[in-house]
Amino acid sequence: MNQNENWYTSASGLGKRVTLGIMTLGVLLIYSNASAQETQIRGFADFGTNYTNEQVNFTLGEQDLFITSDISDRLSFLGETVFKYVASSPTRFDISIERIILKYNIKGNHNILFGKHHTPVNYWNDSYHHGRVLFPTIFRPEMFGKGVIPLHTTGIRFQGQNLGKLRFGYDALIGNGGASTDALDFNKKKSVMLGVNMTPVDHLRFGLTYYHDNVPAQTVQHHTSNVAKKDIDQSLYSASVSYFGNKFELLAETSVGINAYNDTLVDGTTKEVSPISPAGYLYAGYRIKQKFVPYVRVDVLEFDHDEMLFSNNTQRGAILGLRYEINYLAVVKMEYAYMETSHQGEQLSHTNTLNFQFAVGF
Numbered sequence: 001m002n003q004n005e006n007w008y009t010s011a012s013g014l015g016k017r018v019t020l021g022i023m024t025l026g027v028l029l030i031y032s033n034a035s036a037q038e039t040q041i042r043g044f045a046d047f048g049t050n051y052t053n054e055q056v057n058f059t060l061g062e063q064d065l066f067i068t069s070d071i072s073d074r075l076s077f078l079g080e081t082v083f084k085y086v087a088s089s090p091t092r093f094d095i096s097i098e099r100i101i102l103k104y105n106i107k108g109n110h111n112i113l114f115g116k117h118h119t120p121v122n123y124w125n126d127s128y129h130h131g132r133v134l135f136p137t138i139f140r141p142e143m144f145g146k147g148v149i150p151l152h153t154t155g156i157r158f159q160g161q162n163l164g165k166l167r168f169g170y171d172a173l174i175g176n177g178g179a180s181t182d183a184l185d186f187n188k189k190k191s192v193m194l195g196v197n198m199t200p201v202d203h204l205r206f207g208l209t210y211y212h213d214n215v216p217a218q219t220v221q222h223h224t225s226n227v228a229k230k231d232i233d234q235s236l237y238s239a240s241v242s243y244f245g246n247k248f249e250l251l252a253e254t255s256v257g258i259n260a261y262n263d264t265l266v267d268g269t270t271k272e273v274s275p276i277s278p279a280g281y282l283y284a285g286y287r288i289k290q291k292f293v294p295y296v297r298v299d300v301l302e303f304d305h306d307e308m309l310f311s312n313n314t315q316r317g318a319i320l321g322l323r324y325e326i327n328y329l330a331v332v333k334m335e336y337a338y339m340e341t342s343h344q345g346e347q348l349s350h351t352n353t354l355n356f357q358f359a360v361g362f
Contacts, residue, residue, distance in 0.1 A: 039069040044131035046359035048138070052351065060085055061357070064098075064130040074105040082130050097182065098130055098152070113157040116182055119150045120157075120171045120195055121209045122253045123240040133331050133359040136249060137321060141281040142299040142339075147178075147224040147310050148255055148279045150211060150236070153191060154182050167199040171209070179219035179228070189214040203245045211236040215259075215309060229308045230261040247287050249295070254280030259309040275304030285323070293323040299339075314342045329361040 046061035067079040080099040086092040101115040120126035125144070128135050143149060155175015163169065173193040176185035195209035215221070215232040240253040260274040279302070285295030301315040317339035324332045333356070340350040 039067070042066040042068075043362045044133055044360070045362070046132040046357055048355065048357040050356070051354040061132055061359070062130055066131070076103045077101070078103065080129060109161045109163060111159045111161075113159060116152055116154045117157055117173065117175075119153045119173065119193060119211070121149055121193060121211050121236065122238045122255065123205065123207055123242045123251060124253060125149055125151065131359075131361055132357065133329060133361045135359075136251070136283060136285060136293075136295065136323070137297055137319065138333050138335050138355050138357045141253075141283075141297065142315055142317060143255065143279040143281065143301060145224075146279070146301060146315075147221050147226040148236075148257060148277075148301070150178055150191070150213070151223050153193070154180070155190070162199075169197045169199075171195040177213040177215065178221040178234075179215055180222065186219055187214055187216055203243055205240075205242045207238075207240045207242075209236075209238045211238070221309070226309060226311065230263075232309050233260045234258075234309065235260075249283070249285035249287070249293070251283040252280070254278060257310060259307065261308055273306050275306040275308070277301075277303045277307050277310055279303075291325050293325070295321050295323060297321075312343070313348070316340050331359050333357045333359070 043066060044062075044064040048059045048061055050057050050059065061084075063083040065079075065081045065083075067077070067081075069077045071077060078099060078101040080097075082096045082098050083093050084096060086094055097116065099116055099118060101113050101117060103111055103113045105111050118125050118129055124141065128140075132138070144151065153173055153175040155173060157171065157173040157175075159172075160168075160170045171193065172195075174190050176182075177187050177189070177191040179186045191211065191213040193209060193211045195207065197205060197207035199205045211234075213234045215228045215234055217228055217231045219228050220226065221228070235258045236255055237258075238253065238255040241250070242252075243250045255278070257277045257279070258274055259277070260272055262270045263273045264270050279300065281297055281299045283295065283297040285293045287293050297319045299315065299317045301313075303310050303312045303314055305312055317337065319335050319337040321333060321335035326332065335355045337353045337355060338350065339353075341348050
């Protein structure tokens with residue numbers, strides 16, 4: 001072996017030792033920082049089956065990765081990533097960043113949050129995210145899948161919680177609107193949401209919110225296939241009442257969308273059209289022997305025939321279910337669901353479905 005080869009061998013060995021030392025130090029630093037930051041990684045998953053149209057289907061739900069970390073006494077991080085199947089492919093799954101939030105405690109119970117949020121327009125969207133084991137029913141209420149609720153907003157949120165004797169709370173959120181991505185808004189004007197809530201006694205909560213957005217024509221609203229047919233000035237008024245006691249459970253929410261636009265008449269003049277489209281649901285359950293909860297939910301969506309943002313199909317439905325809580329991280333649910341869909345008063349279809357779900361947290 002010549003001198004150059006000896007030098008190369010020695011340098012290579014030294015490089016390997018230095019690299020190994022750096023990697024070891026990095027692992028130790030990551031471990032010590034993770035311990036100091038109290039980083040926690042949790043997950044949720046669910047499996048289901050349904051019987052509809054004389055056919056049994058087995059389904060995989062979402063796998064949810066939930067990360068929280070206390071970076072300092074005032075600064076914390078929350079991240080939620082979901083792996084979910086693609087309906088058009090038998091084997092393909094997509095990755096979706098559902099939430100990334102940096103939370104800074106201003107003072108006391110007042111906080112400022114930066115990132116991608118579940119828009120706190122009502123109790124359900126602010127409380128139940130993608131861990132199906134936490135849902136009182138198998139699926140979200142119908143209004144969440146029809147574009148009525150702006151599920152996510154990327155922006156800045158001011159929040160106050162448990163203030164005073166009535167445990168008053170407030171939310172103010174400004175961010176990208178419905179016609180946006182997580183990094184780009186296709187509208188110069190921002191969406192705005194204002195909300196208040198209070199919990200006067202244990203388990204009972206009242207909430208009111210207002211949401212406003214300007215929706216450009218021919219844009220697709222995220223999480224839906226809805227296309228805005230005109231430039232729309234959107235206002236959404238929401239109210240909720242919830243009670244989850246030791247025995248009785250109640251959750252009732254309604255949202256009224258007023259999606260105004262200018263319509264051109266035959267003579268060439270324009271007039272403002274302001275269709276009013278209410279939607280809501282009522283859930284009630286009663287706990288038996290701690291682990292069994294029979295429940296019922298009624299859904300109603302009444303879309304105005306002049307509606308240009310939401311679908312103008314009216315829907316009415318109900319579910320009757322039973323939830324068995326093995327423990328707080330494992331739940332089995334069974335439901336019978338009936339849904340009737342009509343277009344401008346004419347009945348189009350009705351469906352009957354039996355659903356089963358096994359959901360866990362880990």
